[in-house]
Amino acid sequence: MTNLLDIRDLRLALGGRNLVDGVDITVAPGEVVGLAGESGSGKTLSALTALGFVPSGATATGEVLFDGRNVLDLSSRDLRALRGDRVAVVFQDPMTALHPMLTIERQLTEHQRVHRSLTKKQAKERAIELLDRVRIPDPHLAIRSYPHRFSGGMRQRIAIASALACEPELLIADEVTTALDVTVQAGILRLLDGLRTELGMAMLFITHDLAVMNVVSDRLYVMKTGKVVESGATRDVLADPQHEYTRSLVDALPDTEVSA
Numbered sequence: 001m002t003n004l005l006d007i008r009d010l011r012l013a014l015g016g017r018n019l020v021d022g023v024d025i026t027v028a029p030g031e032v033v034g035l036a037g038e039s040g041s042g043k044t045l046s047a048l049t050a051l052g053f054v055p056s057g058a059t060a061t062g063e064v065l066f067d068g069r070n071v072l073d074l075s076s077r078d079l080r081a082l083r084g085d086r087v088a089v090v091f092q093d094p095m096t097a098l099h100p101m102l103t104i105e106r107q108l109t110e111h112q113r114v115h116r117s118l119t120k121k122q123a124k125e126r127a128i129e130l131l132d133r134v135r136i137p138d139p140h141l142a143i144r145s146y147p148h149r150f151s152g153g154m155r156q157r158i159a160i161a162s163a164l165a166c167e168p169e170l171l172i173a174d175e176v177t178t179a180l181d182v183t184v185q186a187g188i189l190r191l192l193d194g195l196r197t198e199l200g201m202a203m204l205f206i207t208h209d210l211a212v213m214n215v216v217s218d219r220l221y222v223m224k225t226g227k228v229v230e231s232g233a234t235r236d237v238l239a240d241p242q243h244e245y246t247r248s249l250v251d252a253l254p255d256t257e258v259s260a
């Protein structure tokens with residue numbers, strides 16, 4: 001099968017530092033791929049190149065092929081189309097995606113009206129459908145509210161709804177459960193897993209938490225200081241880690257997490 005995302009020998013250099021240092025990552029259509037590793041290992045920077053985001057002043061080399069086209073070579077117009085239609089991202093803090101001064105309706109309809117030329121009524125119906133899809137209770141009422149009325153977990157669901165608006169083929173989920181309580185975390189993971197089955201969407205799931213990775217990802221890459229140090233089927237990597245660094249991460253997990 002052709003890969004949806006194929007990152008080849010990606011290097012990002014900034015101020016004499018190699019922030020990403022020869023990374024290869026692939027994601028097949030519909031596949032959930034995990035990117036694990038300590039803070040600062042280059043997970044976010046590597047994943048965001050799929051959207052053509054490169055820190056200003058940084059030099060990127062290598063290839064980031066999305067559906068066969070090198071994202072690093074795209075014009076700003078093509079990048080906007082890619083971000084609006086085919087790849088979406090959800091971050092740890094839902095307030096980075098949600099504007100505190102706008103109703104949920106405004107936030108979920110704007111994109112639809114610009115990218116899909118929907119009427120106001122159609123966009124509203126679609127927004128309600130999206131809220132329902134991420135299991136927000138009473139979506140007809142919720143749509144009139146502002147983000148502060150919702151709990152952290154609910155806000156994250158709304159941020160996911162916003163990312164799903166364009167029906168992306170690839171969703172980048174960057175530490176989406178890190179700031180949440182364990183039970184709320186479990187709900188979000190179940191939601192993402194359900195969406196993947198319903199929508200057939202691929203996911204690049206970034207987390208430093210291998211226990212979370214064990215629940216969601218088919219395959220896993222482990223990064224350390226800008227390099228991939230180990231990769232493979234999640235179950236195999238966690239059951240029999242080959243790299244010393246991965247072993248230290250696995251050893252830090254409670255026993256039940258790996259066998260679950």
Ligand SMILES: Nc1ncnc2c1ncn2[C@@H]1O[C@H](COP(=O)(O)OP(=O)(O)OP(=O)(O)O)[C@@H](O)[C@H]1O
Nearest residue numbers: 014019037038039040041042043044045046055056
């Ligand atoms: N815009 C930027 N400008 C300069 N340096 C950056 C920028 N973004 C990230 N870095 C640096 O690049 C390195 C990798 O960062 P990255 O965010 O990819 O790590 P990460 O593994 O995702 O960690 P975290 O989970 O903490 O985000 C870090 O040393 C970080 O300080």
